[in-house]
Amino acid sequence: MPELPEVETIVRDLNKEVQGWTFFDVWTDFKKIIKKPKRFLQFKKELKNKKIKKVRRRAKNILFDLSEWKTLLIHQKMTGHLLVGQWQFKNGKWLPPAGPLSEKFNTFIHLLFTFKNTRMLALSDLRKFSKVELWDTKELDGSEYVKKLGPEPLDKNFTFVKFKEIFQNKKDKIKQALMDQKVIAGIGNIYSDEILWEAKINPLRQTTVLTDKELKRVYLAIKRVLRKAIKLKGTSISDFRTISGEKGYYEKERKVYRRENEKCKRCGSKIRRIKMGGRSAHFCPTCQK
DNA sequence: CGATTCCCCTGATAGC
């Protein structure tokens, strides 16, 4: 599942590739993936001849700023992959040439943009949870959805004072608060587990009872873990790939996520997995208090 | 209003 570090990796890579590309056509075999505008033909028509100015990230969304003040939003949810390359249509499927792109998830391409320079951008998504929307830039940036998103954890303005203010007022378990996009943007199941291990805090703790010292550890862990994950181009534990089909390296750094019954790398205890609100949380019961 | 459950999907895996 792409979270902040994975989406950031994608956005940085995309900016090196797609700036200046002009949309030519759109193909899909699953119109439901496009949420806005509702009619596919209109979506197609509105994209045609728009040029990509730059790509940015907000929370886990990839935002393509286009000419004429349009913005294309792509949220990859669990299993979405954006891939750039030269493609060919064979036997009813879009297929890449040989190379790292020739992996199984490429058979799950459900949306494909072609550009005037004959290049293509594909969205593959095994489970079809991805969401694609085309907005007026101003309308998107002023939308309820964007306004309600929490701060970007790696933003300079996201100070400890600000963090403390938000988390001390949020009545929730710390793990859930970290994953709540309205509290703080971009963190999901993998990195909330990793951040809490780093901070030595039990995921079940209520945010309101955390001491200043403990909050400071969480705050620092957020920055440290996310920065390191970006440096390593993310985690490929759930099939993440960069836009050229390469894996991220953070999974080797992983301390708790999907390591149930393995040894804690700090104290040697068995990592436990519990259910929290329908999601699994992984932690060390000995050193996370 | 807040908290919980359901739902969208489909491949992998566990259980029989």
Place this chain on the structure above:
DNA sequence: TGCTATCAGGGGAATC
């Protein structure tokens, strides 16, 4: 072996 039930989970909607 092969079938079926369960699980994975981001996020929005529906429900309690």
